[in-house]
Amino acid sequence: QSDSTLVQEDYVGCLHCQSLLSTSNIIYTPKNPSYLSILQSSEQNLRPASISPLKPILILTPRHGSQIQAAVYCAKKYGIQIRVRSGGHDYEGLSYISSIPFVIVDLRNLSKISVDTKKHTAWVQAGATLGELYHKIAEKSRTLAFVAGTCPTVGVGGHISGGGYGMMSRKFGMAVDQVVDAKIIDVNGQILDRESMGEDLFWAIRGGGGASFGIIIAWKINLLSVPENVTVFNLTKTLDQNATQLLHKWQYIADNINRNLLIRPTVTMTNSSENGKRTIQVTFNSLFLGGVDELLPVMQRSFPELGLEKEDCTEVSWIESILYFSDYHIGGSVDVLLSRTPLGRAYFKGKSDFVKQPISENGLKGIWEILLEEMGVVEVQLSPYGGRLSEISESATPFPHRSGNIYMIHYVVAWGGEDANAESRKHINWIRRLSSYLASYVSESPRAAYINYRDLDLGVNSEGNPSYNQASNWGAKYFKNNFERLVRVKTKVDPSNFFRNEQSIPPLSSSD
């Protein structure tokens, strides 16, 4: 028997001894016919698993907190690492790969959501997806909503623990800003809520990346009041239609326009209708919390150059706006939001930066030149800040990217095909080149980044010997000065560094 089979038998035996598991339908070892499909079902990025040397010893899909407690107890006993997965959308796959023997605790069965329409709150279990959360809220009310990302298959476990930016963030802040309680299983296997975990740990899991501190099993969130009808538009402009100049102008209004309006441009490549050659286009994706008659004067005052007309706009309910931004048909069934199948699975690599001064037109043209060199599918998304995001202090939560940012620039390259794995290096080198080009246009000291767009190029912990100095390289980029407090919390709640990954917060050791 191989070492990994022995470890696996010990671990499963231990789970049985804990007699907490009616194990039949929540444990998947490699012998189980569903093991591979469960493993791969929520992998959004195909790249990490394709280069990972190991597969998990087993996957556990708990239905109760007590089963996670058993998983933690047994993993500690046998020195096995736990990777926690909610929606599986981690950009570097850290919820389902590891270089040392590991089990995946996959929370797909912990997806209960209870909405309290009177108190405007909800408890949502960490394994729910954003789509399931949005669907449940809309089932109860047309005028309640939640602020979080636009992709319905993203898991609330990972998403909220890293921040959570969405189309209403200029009005309501990040998802973490609306968290009022949480339940977490700590390294001692205890289930803690806000009161019993204390304010330090409660602070840390709201933006510090949950994976460093325990296994979050549920969040209690505030629900937000929205109008019965909101307005959406997606206006696309090519270079011939002055896309560069429009994007340049957008930078001057993005963060200070009426906070009910969020205009999030996305740059992509398309084939020119004239000569078939690839060219750049910019789509201005927008949500306005109000009717079209209220929106048009706002646009006329602040961004007349875009030339928005009434016909470009559609009034919809908030939940229909979610369909719209997920590229689903408005008017179709909202039940599509319940699908957990990732929308566009591919090999991809992404990066993020924060922009504090508008990039000149020449600077933008330089970006276009680099984009046109790449043959993969490229998307550059510019997420505006300002509004409520700027009013919350940098230290209120570990998510520090607040006042002073005009927008976050997030760029991704995706590729596929038979040679996808062999071609990875080429695409990764390209995105690194774009990142180098952007250096003179984006924040410095630190060159900030968003942890939910995780990027291992920023640095990784040494397995077995993580150091504060090493981790502060990327820790300062994701968390700015909050990194120090995150390290203090980690040292207090998990000094043996049981919950760890390539970019987890390290505890202080005697050599630090």
Ligand code: FDA
């Ligand atoms: P996953 O399960 O992979 O977890 C991510 C990390 O959190 C891992 O380290 C994991 O171990 C840890 N973790 C997960 N559940 C945990 C739990 N219960 N307790 C402790 N740790 C846990 N972001 C954004 O702000 N706005 C957006 O609009 C989008 N849109 C978007 C679209 C697409 C297609 C992708 C792939 C990603 C995004 N994101 C995003 C980024 C997204 O917020 C980020 O990848 C989240 O970490 C994903 O959370 P999941 O639970 O899906 O991932």
